[in-house]
Amino acid sequence: MSEFLQQLLNGLSLGAIYALIALGYTMVYGVLRFINFAHSDVFMVGAFIGYYLGKLVPEGTLWGGLLVLSGAMIGCALLGIFIERVVYRPLRHGPTLNVLITAIGVSLLLEYTGQIVFGAAPRTFPQIFPTANYHVGSLTISSNQVFVIGVAILLMIALQLIVFKTKIGTAMRAVSLNPKAAQLVGVNNNVVISFTFGLGSALAAAGGILYAMNYPSIDPLMGVMPGLKAFVAAILGGIGNIPGAALGGLLLGTVETFIGGSQFSTYKDAIAFAILIVILLFKPAGLLGKFTIEKV
């Protein structure tokens, strides 16, 4: 029983990170109907900004950690807005496929620029937040796990509030529903889309910092695998749907952890993805997604 609970906890903390990255994929898809493959590399850049900022503040302090976290989020938000402005906006009225291929190009550009700028060898991420281990019965909870789950929940609530309770959130939903009509009623599409990229990239940066805190070895290709998993999580939850992305992330993380702890650990990715295929066979739009027929 305690092993089960421990694995559940491990799975949830891994899933929370997937969920944070998945939110970025799903938001951009919701507004623009395209998958931003560079998202997972923004996640990597977030971790590296944290690495460099972490050297400037004292290690293991709460304020220092929060400073690093917010610094990385702001840095990546700017990067996300910059990528959208320079690369995606000129292509916005072209076929979606062009933007998709360009996104892959941006992803590779970030990865290999990272290898030149940061070096290909893995770096050790500093301990930016104070750490401790708590024992509840036979269960061991690390402060990092609590922190990851806590921050993920807080950011998801904040995101939900932004999207549903603010003016810019209303505008985002309007653009998502019908960009032309939104423009007619006075929504500045460019601002909304920039904001969406900024917000998604900030979440990716938070994910990157949380990931690096838990697994303190970072390198320029670190985003590839978590990015793929988060992309799958977004599809699993129903792409374009924010609670769906969170649910998909948590589910994928948990399933992966349970299989990882069994004797089938070598097949954990295979089994996790097989489950995805089965779910999509029965619910093609994902767990919480609505199936809509594309208008011609």
Added chain:
Amino acid sequence: MIAPRLQVLRYLRFVKNAGFWFAAALAATPCASVATAAAAPEPEPIKIGVYASLTGKEAVWGQSAEKATRLAVDDVNAAGGVLGRPILAIIEDNQSKPGESVTAVRKLISRDKVIAILGEASSGRSLEAAPICQQARIPMISGGSNPKVTQVGNFIFRTHFIDPFQGTVMSRFAREKLGAQRLALLTEVTNAYAVGLAKYFSADAAAHQTPILVDQKYSAGERDFKAQLTAIKAANVDALFVPGYYTEAGLIVAQARELGLNLPVLGGDGWEGPQLLAIGGLALRDTYYCNNFSSESDVPETRRFIARYQARFQSMPGGTAADAYDAVLMLTDAIKRAGSTEPEKIRAALATTRGLRGVGGPLNVDANRDQLKPAYILGYNSGDYHLVQVIQP
């Protein structure tokens, strides 16, 4: 459809023939260069090829190997070179990636026309390069520990001890020094070295009634090991053996301690790297690994090597540096004894290397072209790994 395929075949045949001509050309060059050496004051250098992981995941190994190689080559040249000719090392990077070593070694053999190949610390990448060298009939000296490396053919040698020895040493250490009866394994399954080491460790453990109770696995590049470690914790074992590389070992130990898994953790020579200490930190208390080299060894050759390496590069050499230095030593010794730079003669001389005093211990090539060298068991204590025990073969 058929024409292009024929063309490909013709191309392949060309490449094959080219290989033959290269070998022939190589066999012919020594006579030519000896002639020029007599006439000109500047003798043509003997080219040796080195492939190493200068960048990427295991960059630490490649970079220290490169430094040690340069040190060794400069030493040889300062002493007048070999056969009156200086040595020139051409170093290629394989980015720690699978597949790249093949390209690097092919380039070294066919374009640079090296007479021997040195490298590398990883068994997996050595196994990729070895067939190329064997086919081209160019001697290769690897720093890998997997027994399969030298089994590729009679042109493949090594400076390192082999995994059956290392696995036995660690299993015996767990049993005798740590008193462990119940053992667990966490193996990197995507790594030929780790899988081999796990096999030999388990075999020795099973032979001494200390069986492996949990056998968990992970892949290279993975970062979350909590699932496997939680399963290991539930099995209530006395010691955990982690055959793998330093890049993951630090994370594994740190996560084990985070889960309250406070048992001795053991590893092989793949654990060596500063990243282990940087990531693992204090969590590394009660961890041990086996290496071919210890900076605390009192062998005079080792002491002198450490002093000179430190003076030149301001850093501490590790096992991969010692292997790289010894590879140059073995090769130049063989060239001297062969009295020729013909790959076939060098090969024959390498096979009869006996009692050569390397910086990482004595170098004796046995019938399987392997080495019998002492193993150093290092344990973590106050910030660094220190020598705990030396086990003779």
